[in-house]
Amino acid sequence: MLYWPMPNTLYVEGYALDQFAEGAWALQPVHQNKVGLVLDSGIEEELQLRHLQVADAARASLGLPVVEYTVTDAPLEIKTWFDPKCGKSTGSVGNSDSLLRAVDALVNHAGVNAVAVVARFPDDDPEDSDCYREGKGVDLLAGVEAIISHLIVKEFKIPAAHAPAVLSPPLSPSVSPRSAAEEIGYTFLPCVLAGLSSAPQYVTRRQGTSDSGCIVANDVDSVILPRDACGGDGALAFSRTARKNKPLIITVQENETVLDDTPDKFSIDAYLKNP
Template sequence: MKYIAFSLPTGIGAQIGGFAGDIGHIVREFSRYFKVVVNPNAVNGGILSAINPNMLYVEGYVFDEFLCANLKLKEVNDQNKIGVLFDIAIPQSVISVHINTINALRVVQGLNILEPQYTKMPVGVEFSINNNISSGTISNPDTLLEGANKLVDMGAQALALVCYFGEDADDENYSNGTGIDPIGGVEAIISHLISKELMVPSAHSPAFCDIEISKKLENPKVASECISSTYLPCVLQGLQYSPLISKTDGIDVCEIEYLVVPNGALGSKAVLGALEKNIKVCAVNNPSKLDVGCSKLKSNDILTFDTYEKCLEYIKKV
């Protein structure tokens, strides 16, 4: 089966995929015909996940480095041992919900999850939207790295990071299916840090103080975040068979035939790396807050499509 890569950057306000797993069904359709290297944002949907065995769940930093030929991906046959690191700032009532989630996934799906660990100090997450792009900071990255290292020493092959975000990011535009994910940017910062420093698959799940489930009808684009008080299930399911990271062994970028991205998000490291390797970039009409389109990157390797469906039909026929 051929390999393609599918990217939906986090926190850019994409009309399709900028919310809660709302592009997952499209990625699943691509995965019927190809092995798909995909970033978590494209398949994570809170308690739901669009992941399947034909997808390689790869955190954003690793995704970029892979497309730039700096890293390789080692597919796994046996499921990963997953380490879960909790921010010590998370209230005990919220921790209990997450522990129940871990135990449920152990029992129902047989996930191999190690005993969860806690940071020694609060991570100190702040999130914001700057220039129409989701962003933020963490004030204590060292405590995150220390806890993650401990889990790796315990045998963890993949890491789920759960940091405390305090009050829910109550953004009316996002809730209505028109705005920007206010926490996506800082979530990417957290997972990028761990993947870069420890070279292990990782993904982040936020924890909020409010664990009540919404009792009102929500926009379908964000509905999957409203039916559970934790976002951890999709992360753990993604990491279960996430490929390991290597500089020497595994799938090489040269095995990727196409990279599918929103037109307008063509300035990423992954896109530039793909073009350097003469990989065809499929730029699909999917408006966002970014504005680096094919007109700004003059390359014969960029193909434009009105819809993801037309893109899939094209690459199926080639």
């Protein structure tokens, strides 16, 4: 709810960030995007109405350009679980074709150039969510959220982000301040719409084309990431770039994850930031 855009940041989806790091895509800053909203037909009527009210509020109170919404022609059938090998969250989208058809309709008939998706997620088992809410565990929803946005960005090459539709969890006095922003409303959609409204567009770089006005990987001077999360495509691309002035890779020791992808395992020359 309160994860709001900041003037010195760019709202970039994960797959797009990897493409950017590899030099395949550039980021084109914009004044404002035309945002479309996809709602999972598996969302209950009352919960769907809550999300439509968010879109109305975003338009009326913030002036955000949420121009159209659509409902998928089949429930998306989201499933979530923790990867037994490393403990990260993952899952599946049972009807991904339905999702892509809905996005296609918004892009080609409503002219949107950024898409927010709200899918009905299984309601958490308290044992799975309590650690995360207390600031100590893995977000069970995040893995499938990444799958959803990756599907859209890979296919349509436009900004996309996801907000899960879930029932409100029981009130807890032990919620971490880092998680508290997710506890104060019926939906997670407001910050997604705000972020997408000014997210940079993705420009495919081709030989001989101009990058005028765009941000490219060569503009990056430093990369900051957790010490044990250096195995992603983006981190590897930045660390292995052939340019003379490679970006400084800074890893943060105290920001621990369930991964074990430390710089030494990938021959990454990184600066370690201790607490």
